[in-house]
Amino acid sequence: MRTFTKTYTDPQLQQRTLAHHRWIAHTNPDVRIPEVVQVRPTAIDFEHLEGHHGTADDLLTLASLLGHQHTTAHTRDLHAARLDASHTSGDVTIAGFADSRRERLHQLLGTGTVPGSALAREAIDGWLERAATMPAAFYKDANPRNFLITDTRVVIIDFDSLTLAPFGYDLAKIVVTTAMTTGPLPEATIRQAVAAYNRHPRQHGLPGCSRREFAAWCEFHHILTTPYHGTNGYQFSWHTIRPAWTIDVLRQFDKESAS
Numbered sequence: 001m002r003t004f005t006k007t008y009t010d011p012q013l014q015q016r017t018l019a020h021h022r023w024i025a026h027t028n029p030d031v032r033i034p035e036v037v038q039v040r041p042t043a044i045d046f047e048h049l050e051g052h053h054g055t056a057d058d059l060l061t062l063a064s065l066l067g068h069q070h071t072t073a074h075t076r077d078l079h080a081a082r083l084d085a086s087h088t089s090g091d092v093t094i095a096g097f098a099d100s101r102r103e104r105l106h107q108l109l110g111t112g113t114v115p116g117s118a119l120a121r122e123a124i125d126g127w128l129e130r131a132a133t134m135p136a137a138f139y140k141d142a143n144p145r146n147f148l149i150t151d152t153r154v155v156i157i158d159f160d161s162l163t164l165a166p167f168g169y170d171l172a173k174i175v176v177t178t179a180m181t182t183g184p185l186p187e188a189t190i191r192q193a194v195a196a197y198n199r200h201p202r203q204h205g206l207p208g209c210s211r212r213e214f215a216a217w218c219e220f221h222h223i224l225t226t227p228y229h230g231t232n233g234y235q236f237s238w239h240t241i242r243p244a245w246t247i248d249v250l251r252q253f254d255k256e257s258a259s
Contacts, residue, residue, distance in 0.1 A: 002048035004047070018039065018044065019091050023162070032155045033159075034047040053144050055144065058154075064196040064197065067198065070137035071137075074206065083098075083136050084097070097132075101163075109223060118246070118251075119250070134207075135207065142170040142173045143173060167201055167209045168197065174193075176225065177225065184241040185243075187245070194211070
């Protein structure tokens with residue numbers, strides 16, 4: 001069997017990756033992930049699969065897959081999780097949504113290097129507080145490189161990152177990073193992606209992700225991904241290619257909150 005080898009200098013990260021892989025396999029048994037072939041002291045050999053990484057043309061398919069993943073994980077496990085605390089399931093502990101994220105967002109905004117952020121620190125804190133009461137899904141760094149499109153299905157790859165997150169947070173990640181990679185996305189495509197995602201949670205009586213929440217999570221990812229602009233294929237900055245309606249709904253929300 002051909003394998004893909006990922007090396008680790010940190011044994012704890014290697015063990016977390018294996019635990020994340022097992023958790024994804026348990027909560028999303030119908031989603032294709034590469035098998036672990038061998039675990040070595042500083043490496044994991046994964047099953048090698050042929051395919052291309054996600055592109056803008058795959059966005060609706062990926063959005064629907066994420067909606068399915070998050071809804072299934074919530075139903076099977078995360079219905080018992082709170083986003084403001086870590087969640088232990090079997091041998092994996094999944095960090096809460098605000099854990100380290102608040103500090104990192106504040107730190108990046110404080111550097112003055114994030115161009116055109118639509119959220120100030122106070123707004124970030126407000127969204128983190130609101131997120132604490134939302135149903136739990138998860139974040140697994142849904143950028144285009146972490147999907148393989150094969151001849152028959154989509155494969156989820158890379159299991160280093162896993163935290164709790166609200167519904168729609170990882171959807172915003174795939175939209176922002178796809179746009180940063182390929183350039184502006186048609187507004188209709190983004191709306192269709194949100195609708196494709198929301199079909200899954202709403203079929204199970206869950207609220208999914210509102211337009212305002214989606215816009216806020218896009219801004220979170222704009223801030224957090226800015227340091228990688230110019231690397232990993234990120235050629236564009238979100239603040240130059242974001243659809244205008246995302247700013248409009250956030251401004252309107254600020255006015256309503258202040259009144």
